[in-house]
Amino acid sequence: MLEYINGNIIEVQTELLINASNGKGWMGGVLGRFILLNGVAESIHYRDHTIERLAKKTVRDMKVKCGDVFHTHSGKLNFPKGILHAVTMLKPGQKSNLSIIETCLDNILKFCKDNNINSVAIPLLGTGTGRVKESKVLKLYNDKLSSSKVIFYVVQL
Incomplete structure (x- = not known):
């Protein structure tokens, strides 16, 4: 099931947060600890x-490739089942x-x-730094996620 909402993704109340990740795990570096930069990873990094x-x-440890996902805890963020990082580049x-x-x-x-995840906050993967067209990602979400029993809250800025 899909629900579309606007706002700050790290404020959405779900079990799991999806982060569009790169294959290096970089999320904002030293600067991102002190200055809130644009993007989901940067918002996570700024908070924790x-x-x-x-x-x-x-x-x-994993030697990830594009399309892989990896899981971490959510630290100071309120996502009880953690953060799932989707490697889009x-x-x-890089482009995705x-x-x-x-x-x-x-x-x-x-x-x-x-x-056994029931609710997920997900951004429009690949549409920021990855430069994929939002309309194409939205269509893909409709095709892939709309029939799921999981509620996917698609968060748009």
Whole structure:
């Protein structure tokens, strides 16, 4: 099921938060600890910079590729089942594409099923830094997520 809302994604009350990630786990660096930058990862990092350290370690151990997802706790954020990081690009600043987003969605759905997740806050993956057209991602979300038993709160800024 899909519900569309506007606002700050880290304020949405769900069990799980989806973060569009790069394959390095970088989320804002030193500057992002003190200045709120644009983006989901940067909002997470600004609120709790320890998650970036954990994300970096996790991707080093996993050797992730585009389309993979990896899980971390949510630290000071209020997501009881944590944060699922969807790798939309390998290096920060790279373009993404619809095929990568589709693979991420398949992996997100599998994670939700395997972990009994009922509610998820999800941004429009790949539409920021990854430069994928919002309209194409919205259509993909409709195709992939609308029939799910999980409630996906699609958060648009």
